[in-house]
Amino acid sequence: MNLQTYTTGIQHIGIPTNDIEKTIEFYKKLGFEIALQTINEEAGEKVAFLKLKTLVIETYENKQAKLTNGAIDHVAINVKNIEEVYHYIEENQMNTTNDEIHFLPFWENGVRFFTIEGPNKEKVEFSQYL
Template identity: 65%
Template structure:
């Protein structure tokens, strides 16, 4: 994985009110890097940037509203297929996930998720590649 991963891509935080969440983080100095909609999930989404820290917030009306309510930690990878193979070879794909595509950013994002030992969700994500359909 050390040859595939490049670092932290973003931290996913669910929200019940995206406008309130954006306003809060803007007061901290974050700027909106991307605001879009996940049409499949019917969720408003914003990526908020402060230096090299990116927060993805999505209005899913299911925010836990308690301490520890981070939805996922996304690891940036340069080869999503290699990352999935790495995870599968080690029997870590405990969610039996596959590579998904969302039309975020200029050329989209491809990702998959696994669950850590503490029920934390780890997302492996590659930005900038169009989906490959077979």
């Protein structure tokens, strides 16, 4: 299997925040627009997807943002078939977090995703819009 067959590029970059309104205001001044603003009921977090052309930032108010250099939490790769990608990651023993596929009711039909950890402790999320 060639993983590139199932990926279409970066879906979003995840940045935790302690103050979502301040974060939204900052990125709006840079030209970003709110693509989606919602609540992650499961985590109890306010969430906003901010878009500037093809760049999307997911910011979420978890009150645990470190507020130091390296504050980006994860990079999400957009995929066409989450099950096939998950199978590939498992086969190649790359599921370092032992994560499973999750669902969130974001966007029109929801999103399915899972996360692994890279060699530098970076989080790599694989995400499929439904």
